Amino acid sequence: MRVRLNKKQLIWGAAGIAFALGSIKIHHKVKVELTHDGLAVTNRLGDIQVGSEAPDFSAADLQGRQVVLSELRDRKAVVVDFWATWCAPCLRSMPKLQELHEDFGERQVEVLAVNLGEDLDTIEEFLRRRKYTFRVVADQDQAIGARFGVNAIPSQLVVNADGLIAWIQTGYDPGRENELRQLLERLTQ
Numbered sequence: 001m002r003v004r005l006n007k008k009q010l011i012w013g014a015a016g017i018a019f020a021l022g023s024i025k026i027h028h029k030v031k032v033e034l035t036h037d038g039l040a041v042t043n044r045l046g047d048i049q050v051g052s053e054a055p056d057f058s059a060a061d062l063q064g065r066q067v068v069l070s071e072l073r074d075r076k077a078v079v080v081d082f083w084a085t086w087c088a089p090c091l092r093s094m095p096k097l098q099e100l101h102e103d104f105g106e107r108q109v110e111v112l113a114v115n116l117g118e119d120l121d122t123i124e125e126f127l128r129r130r131k132y133t134f135r136v137v138a139d140q141d142q143a144i145g146a147r148f149g150v151n152a153i154p155s156q157l158v159v160n161a162d163g164l165i166a167w168i169q170t171g172y173d174p175g176r177e178n179e180l181r182q183l184l185e186r187l188t189q
Helices: 007-033 069-074 088-107 120-130 143-147 174-187
Strands: 058-060 066-068 077-083 109-116 135-139 155-160 165-170
Touching: 058 135, 066 069, 069 077, 069 109, 077 088, 077 174, 088 109, 088 174, 109 143, 120 135, 135 143, 155 174, 165 174
Parallel strands: 077 109, 109 135
Antiparallel strands: 058 066, 077 155, 155 165
């Protein structure tokens, strides 16, 4: 018996295969590359790695003030956190970001949260309800995230006073908070 497929069936078949291959890639990323609550402890994020120069960007924060990463070099460190309101691990990490902001702000550490792809009303309402006071930039077209090679959130980097990446973490792992604090302690001495 010979089966004949028309053009529409071939297109749907190819789309199904592409979907299956994409699903396998995502499954591999989640189950193999990311471990423990979506965590990937890494020294690399896209083309960026620990020790490399942080990509510069310029954007307005939610108060309308211009943020230029390279101009924050007067700080001893900048914690850059990529997040979204719908991301459950991001929501768990945000109170710890607030603690870092409160504990290290006077020691010249800037916490800069970069929201990926959400509208300003959603971001502002989220921050207002939770009373977060660190600086937030809306990356609605995700151009900043792309410059940093962000492909999963939360993704967190620490940029030192020389503009070099000192820390990279993808995902949220409460067990690494002390390690981050120790790094910030060293950078602020």
